[in-house]
Amino acid sequence: MPIPLNEIQFYKNFDELAKDVLDMAKEFMPDRLIYLTTFTETQQIILKLSETNTSIQISEGMIIERNDTVCNRIDFEKSLPLIFEDMSRETNLDDLRKALIAANINSYLGIPIILSSGKEFGTLCAVHTNASVFNVKGIQMLQRIAKLFSHYLELERIAYRDSLTGLYNRQFLYKYFEEIPATGGTLFFLDLDGFKKINDILGHDAGDLVLREVALRLENLVQQYHGFAVRLGGDEFILNIIDISSKEETSKLAQSVLSRLSSWDTQLEELQLSASIGIVTYAANENNNLKVLLKNADNALYRAKASGKNAYQFF
Structure with a gap:
């Protein structure tokens, strides 16, 4: 079960650390909009953006039905990044085409954020209005950043969970x-x-x-x-x-x-x-x-x- 938002808001320095995560990711992909998301069972919530980019129609606090998002296609079980360098050429995205055009996104990198328990938290994403190539080093660095962020989330989660049952404490x-x-x-x-x-x-x-x-x-x-x-x-x-x-x-x-x-x-x-x-x-x-x-x-x-x-x- 994903971490509920009413739990995340109690995490110490969450906003500050989320900003640091986005700033670090931006160092390796300076020309892209970077953002953090979290999932509920049915929805995706946009938590933080690296900057306000008026050309890409994504905003903090935006809620999207999970089945209507590209992030929902990430393989969380294998913890693999999802990469689309030219979404206009991807026939398997036809059901999301209108939403992608409306958001003005044509290249996408989605990194899964997974807790040590195996539970999904959300994604660290990098997007651009144009088709563009993602270099291997940049992808690997964003994976490392996502992993560090997951360790922080796990430490915070432990503070509010009962160690035996996993319920709130x-x-x-x-x-x-x-x-x-x-x-x-x-x-x-x-x-x-x-x-x-x-x-x-x-x-x-x-x-x-x-x-x-x-x-x-x-x-x-x-x-x-x-x-x-x-x-x-x-x-x-x-x-x-x-x-x-x-x-x-x-x-x-x-x-x-x-x-x-x-x-x-x-x-x-x-x-x-x-x-x-x-x-x-x-x-x-x-x-x-x-x-x-x-x-x-x-x-x-x-x-x-x-x-x-x-x-x-x-x-």
């Missing part, structure tokens, strides 16, 4: 509430029922596998909403969902979480592994204190467990 959650204006939302505070038995009877390696599987199920579920999943620590998790508008819809999601986290293989079901959830909502445009929200959600979680576990309660 407590630091990201607090950063989110400190720096992003509250749009209103719902916190689901989850705690696994029966998890201590897993560690005691099956061992901590089995417990770690369970936590990873829980994280995967939560992440797959949260992708259907506008929000994100967090591992607070131990067997405690948070879902922060922004686009739920009613108590009925919130209850439906809570029930879906309980269902997903109570269905296991025979051995885990015998140990009665499930989850309990405390739910708290917060309004938009208010000074929402995360510590208070978590305390209230924890209070609701306690009542859910007291009611018999595998249940949810609203604060």
Whole structure:
């Protein structure tokens, strides 16, 4: 899964380093417009440009459907650059012809930016209005620059991710509430029922596998909403969902979480592994204190467990 934009904006010195990356690339291809992009599952976002070039119709913040971009044709699995020295002669670009003409691009170099985990971040691209030859040394240098940039991204990513599950960590959650204006939302505070038995009877390696599987199920579920999943620590998790508008819809999601986290293989079901959830909502445009929200959600979680576990309660 690509790095979300709401994570990138927390990276230290991202803008400064992105500018340095573009400046270095420009040294080797001074006559071309250089730009950085990132991907979502369906879109490409233009992050930074080496300069404002009015003859090429690309701008920072531009969002393009991924299937409508040349970058989508890069072979990320093999980490190979994509090179078109004269796009007007490329018959396999006929479906993109109108977009390329509109952008006034006729030569293109796309370098994949890939994290050490193998996940795609985006591209480092060099384009020109005219057909032009890309020299081998220039291509190799842009590949090196892209690799250095990916190392920086990986270091920043580690700071906000839980090392065991890959979910966001407590630091990201607090950063989110400190720096992003509250749009209103719902916190689901989850705690696994029966998890201590897993560690005691099956061992901590089995417990770690369970936590990873829980994280995967939560992440797959949260992708259907506008929000994100967090591992607070131990067997405690948070879902922060922004686009739920009613108590009925919130209850439906809570029930879906309980269902997903109570269905296991025979051995885990015998140990009665499930989850309990405390739910708290917060309004938009208010000074929402995360510590208070978590305390209230924890209070609701306690009542859910007291009611018999595998249940949810609203604060």
